[in-house]
Structures are given as structure tokens and as C-alpha cells.
Amino acid sequence: MEFSEMLAALALKVRNQRDAIQTEEATKNAFIMPFISTILGYDVFNPLEVVPEFTADVGVKKGEKVDYAIMRDGEVQILIECKKSKEPLRIEHASQLFRYFAVTNARIAVLTNGETYQFYTDLDAPNRMDEKPFLVLDLMDIDETLIPELRKLTKDVFDLDSIINAAEELKYIGQIKRTIAAQFKDPQDEWIRFFTTRVYDGAFTQKVREQFTSLVTKATKQFLNDQVNDRLKTALGASTFSPAIGDAQAASITSQEVAEDDLERDTEIQTTLEELEGYQIVKAIACSEVKPQRVMHRDAKSYFAILLDDNNRKPIARLHFNGKKQKFLGVFDQDKVETRHPIESLDEIYLFAETIRGSVKTYQD
Template sequence: MEFAERLAALALKVKNQREAIQTEEATKNAFIMPFISSILGYDVFNPLEVVPEFTADVGVKKGEKIDYAIMRDGEVQILIECKKSTEALKIEHASQLFRYFAVTNARIAVLTNGEVYHFYTDLDAPNRMDDKPFLVLDLSDIDETLLPELSKLTKDVFDLDSVINAAEELKYVGALKRAIAAQFREPSDEWIKFFTTKVYDSSFTQKVREQFTPLVTKASKQFLNEQVNDRLKTALGSSFPAATVTAAAEESVTSEPIAEADLDRDTEIETTLEELEGYQIVKAIACSEVKPQRVVHRDAKSYFAVLLDDNNRKPIARLHFNGKKQKYLGVFDEEKNETRHAIESLDEIYEYAGAIRASVTSYMD
């Protein structure tokens, strides 16, 4: 399983089990130890690689412990401090990391609650842990641009120098992206005023502020969606031709034979960003068996089809995302019968990776 797939699988595990985890110890066992082992690749049961409850006397603080120390060649390289999954991370939680960072050889410190991981180093002053992380990994919303740098901390390709060299840019680019994202979610007064004065010539009064707040919010979100759609169109090399299907999908979870007739084109069809994101996940799974260019999509009024070789007689999966409330993923058996599975989020598509790959390999036979 590739690095990104392992991370996606852990993210799904965290999502499904988060509500059942109420203590710090349970968080370690359910989320953090799997992160260390399956994502970073270290043996959590080998004390030469991972030391739990690592102890190093710090000044007057005797016998104080850090949750995990990751070792390489007998030296501490990464320190990890854990909090329970129900607790939001704060810099106040990192007091032990600050102390241990100064008295060990570690250049990377991690503060985590099992879902969010804050990675720190010493950019501001040598041997003194920074107040702000240079990398923030949120398993509920994975930023794929961070994965190449994160992978450099894994056991097989450990490259600390490269990570440190990239840390300053990662730190500020990440902080800027989070600040921009916050403005898209809930624009500040300064953001509203900045854009309003670009298009509105009169005085910026309270009444104008109230008028333009929803307008700036709406325009910001529409702009972002348009940019994402344009990037997806470029990446897929497609202008998203519209299509429709001869048989409508039913609302309930059922098994049904696939329609053999060709899909007719229909200009009323709207391909959504969510459908394209789902297609990319299915394609990533299918590409373990075939070349990427063989996995294509056709949109329809009733569903979004993912096909092998652009042949509707070779269905890989169907995305039934047109309902207002419930989404379904359709997968196929050897007889091309479709079974729909209710899903709450796109990440759950990974749960059916085996069925998707089986469909692809059945056509290869």
C-alpha cells in the first residue's frame, strides 16, 4: 500500500472511532501507535526504534517523561507528546516538548491528539523548539502537498536535513494557507473592507459593510470553486462532456443489473466537484491494476460512471451523489450486478477498494 493510501486508511479509522476514544491512553493505542508504525514505519515494539515513556532529567524536573521517542542509530531523532483525541491542541500542551527538545539530539518534535499532528523544529533559535509548527497534518482534511515532506521522516527514507531545509517555507506557507482558509470560512472585517473598496466607490459605512459581507463571502467561495474546477478539468484533460443513461437509479440500496445500452449525451447534466473528487479516488484505487489513462468517467443524470477503456460494458464503479441527503457508491460483482453502499464521506470509498480492484481485474481476464 502506498504512503498516501496508508494515511487515508488511518484517517478513515480516526473518523470512525473518534467518538469512542475518551482517554489519552486509548488515543495512543488506537491512533498514535498506528501512525508511528504504519505511516512512519517504525516498530513500536522495538525499544531500539521507539521508546515509550522516554525519560531525560531536565534541570530540576526529575523523572519527567515524554510519550514517545523515535530513535535512529542510538540517538533520539523525533519526540512525540500525546493528548487525548477529544482535546484541541494548544501550545500550552507542549511544555514537556520544549524542555526535552533542549536536552536531547532531537530536531523534530510532534504534538498530537491522534487526529491533528503539529511538527516543530528549531528555526528561530538553535536547540530551542519554535513556538509555531512548521507542518500541520490534519487527518480530517489531509493537505496532499505536505505528503512528500512528511514521507521524508519515515524509517525507509529518513532525510532530516531535507526536512529542516524545507521547514521555514513549509511553516509560513502553511500558516498563510490556514489564514486564507479562515477568511474563506468566516471573512474578517478587514477582508470585507479590502475587497469592498476595490469595487465600491462610496464611503465604507456600517450599512455598506452589512450589505457586502454576504456578497464577499459568496464571491470568495465561488471563486475558489471555479479555480478547483479549472484545475480538475486540466488534470483530467477533459471538458466534462455531458451524458445521460437509459435506466434511472433507484433511491434505496439494491442490487441491479447494469444497463448495456450506450449512455446518451444530455446538456442538462451538471458534473459536480464532489463527483470529480470521488472519481479521482476510484481512479487511484483502480490504477494499482491498470494504467491511469484506461480509467475514465461519464456523467449521467442518475449517476456518475467510472469505466474501464471508456466502455460502459466495463463498469468499475458508480457514484450516486445526486441525492440531497444520502450518497451511494455502486460496485459490481462478476455478473456486472451493481450493489449500492451508503457512504457519508468520500473517504469511505477506500473501504471498497477490494471490490473496485476486483471489477478491474475481471475485465482483464
């Protein structure tokens, strides 16, 4: 599995099991140990790499423990403090991390509840853990721009200098993005005033504030939707054109095949945003084997087909999303026999990455 696929698979596990997790120990076993093992790549059963219940005497605080210490060359590199799943993370939860950060060689501290991971370092003062994280990973809503930075913390490519150098920019960009997201969800007066005074010439009275609160909220949401739609159109633009077909390949196309293609195209089709998002996931998986412009799509009444070279004889996957309740992902074996798998969310498509790649490889061979 690719790094992003392993992250998506863990996110799916967390989403499916979070309601069954009731204690901190269960959170560690079900979510956090798999994160340390599969995502960061450290052996949780090797005390030379991962030390559970790590103890370091800190002044008068004797015998206090941090849940995990990740070691490299006999030195502590990362400290991890865990809280119960679904329990909101607060800086007050990090008291042990603050103390241990100052008396160990660790430059990275992590506070987590198994769903959200807050990464800290010492940007504000040397050997003193910052009060605000430089990176926040939310498995329920993964920010793909953070994946390359997260990968720098993994065992195979651990690059502390690069992490620290990028931490300040990550810290402020992350805080700005979270602030913008909060304003989109529940705009404050300063946000309302900022936009109102740029489009309205009158005084910013209470009545005007109330009027423009709904207008600014609606405008920001519409702007966000427009940006998403524009990105989808851009991403799919290359897929609207078939690759050039050589003379030999063109000669092999018969009128029967063209007729069959026409029959499969349906005139009463409604392509949904969810189908396009699913297509992008399958396309991203298949791009490890072929150029992205070769992965095409066709929509029909009963399913959304994803094809290699826009050829219905080269099916990669099918999205059966037209049902009112259950969604299905159709994948193909070497004989082009489709098997439908029920899925609850688009993230589950990543679980079939190897099968999808296998189909593409078959057509390449």
C-alpha cells in the same frame, strides 16, 4: 496499500471512532500508535525504535516524561506529546517538548490529539523548539500537498536534512493558507478594507464596512467555488475523449454493442459534484495500472459508472449515490459480478483500492 491510501484509511478510522474516545490513553491506543506504526512505519513494540513514556532528567524537573520517543541508531530523532482526542491543541500543551527538545538530539517534535498533528523544529534558534509548527496535518481535512513532506519522516526514507531544508517554506506557506482560510470563514476588518478600497471610491465608513462585509464574504466564497469547478473541468477534460481505437478493435465492435451502449445512456441525468469527486478517487486508484485517460465515466439514472476505455463490458466501479440516505460503492469480481458496499464518506472508497485495481488488471490480462 499506497502511503496516501494508508493515511486515508487512518483518517476514516479516526472519523468513525472519535466519539467513542474519552481519554488520553484511549487516544494513544486507537489513533496515535497506529499513526506511528502504519504511517511512519516504526515498530511500536520494539523499544529500539519507539520508547513510550520517554524520560530524560531536565534540570530540576526530574522524572518528567514525553509520551513517545522515536529512535534511530540509538539516538532520539522524534519526540511525540499526546493529548486527548477532540481536545484543541495549544502551545501550552508542549511544555515537556520544549524542555526535552533542548537536552536530546531530536530535531523534530510532534504535538497531537490523534486527529491533528503539529510538527515542530528549531528554525528560529538552534536547539530551541519553535513556538509555531512548520507542518500541520489534519486527518479530518488532509492537505495532499503535505503528503510528500510527511513521507520524509517515515522509517524507510527518513531524510532529516530534506525536512529541515523545506521546513521554513512549509511553515510560512502553512500559516498563510490557514490565515486565508480564516478570512474566508470570518473576514476581519483589514481584509474587508483591502478589497473595498480597490473597488469603492468613497470613504470607508461604518455603513460601507457593513455593506461590503457581506459582499466580500460572498465574493470570496464564489471565487473559491469557481476555482474548484475549473479544476474539476480541467481534470475531467481528458476523459471526454475516447482513446484511439485500432482497426482490429474497431472491427470487433458490433451494432448490438452500440445499441446497448445507447440504451444505457440516459437523457434525464444529473451528475453531481460528489459523483465527480468519487470518480476522481477511483481514477487515481486505477492509474497505478493504466494511463488516466483510459479511465472514463458514464452517468445514468440509477448509478454513476466508471469504465475502462469507455466500454460498458469493462466496469471498474459504480457509484450508487442517488439514494436520499445511504450511499453505495459497487465493485466487481473476476466474473464482473457487482457487490455493493455501503459507505458513509468518499474516503471509504480507498478501502476497496485492491479490488478496483484487480478489476483493471483483469481487463489488462
